Amino acid sequence: MIEDRNYYEIHREEWQTFHQDSIPAITEEELKELTSLNDRLSLEDVKDVYVPLVHMFDIYLQQYRNLQRDKSRFLGRPYEPSPLIIGVTGSVAVGKSTTARVLQNLLKRAYPTKAVELVTTDGFLYPNRILRERNIMDRKGFPESYDMENLVQFLLDVKTGKPNVRFPVYSHRIYDIVPGDYEEVNHPDILIVEGINVLQLPSKQQIYVSDFFDFSIYVDAEEEMIEKWYIERFEMLMDLAIDQPDNYYYNYAIGKREDAIEMARGVWKRVNLKNLREYIYPTITRANLVIHKTTNHFIDELYIKKY
Ligand SMILES: Nc1ncnc2c1ncn2[C@@H]1O[C@H](COP(=O)(O)OP(=O)(O)O)[C@@H](O)[C@H]1O
């Protein structure tokens, strides 16, 4: 956990009482509908943690719009709305995608007329072919495994209002970039960018990914817990692969379970834990908000940056 005078440490019990009158209170029906979209997420977490968070985003969104509007008026330039961008980061398997998806759904609900899009930076990993050529297949997720220039260009295009901006897609199922597959965002009002690398400093570029962020979140938990969640997800991916010979996890799924789990533990330690310690965790102090999770993904504390 972080100890920093630049953060307000807020316990869940206090956090859950925060709200804004500008956003209508969520109904039990809506809560049930939202959690049914993601059965891993508890109703309490949505209500106690994510709803107040979306209420706080409202402050950022209003300020962002006012600032952009006043600035263009001052400069005598036409007001061109650009998206508010939120970054979500943390270790592999800490629950970033789950957090990003629930935020997307809650923001859509709070702003029914606004387009809220989600992009994961996995799509900007180099394809396995290139990782193999560069002999960095065991460095997947480390800074050198991402095409950061392309990611920065993507964010620049979206922020500056380019229409139909494409981005590549990564699949855990094939453990690779999906060849020729792209998704696109078209003038979103809010964009959530989720990935382990989004608060990292660039090695070559002049611009950081985080230069485009209006708000950033780091999802944090103890290493031993994240390892457990990583292994559980690995087992779930194996279970899904059992009848799919073309699935990356198939060979593990049909082999001895203990061997597969031992292998996954090795990957966790050699790759993902190393990456967490060397490159991901050091970015925690750049986040505007740290969400701290404990056993069973229960969120116990939040840290909000003061300045
Ligand atoms: N709030 C939660 N409650 C229960 N399980 C969760 C929660 N958040 C994530 N998980 C589980 O933990 C594992 C890792 O989550 P995921 O969102 O895939 O992590 P990441 O995107 O950080 O790699 C997955 O198996 C997911 O289902």
Ligand SMILES: CC(C)(COP(=O)(O)O)[C@@H](O)C(=O)NCCC(=O)O
């Ligand atoms: C592709 C990833 C870097 C992305 O991380 P995630 O989506 O799990 O947050 C990661 O899932 C990964 O594949 N790491 C390499 C080692 C491994 O776990 O196989």
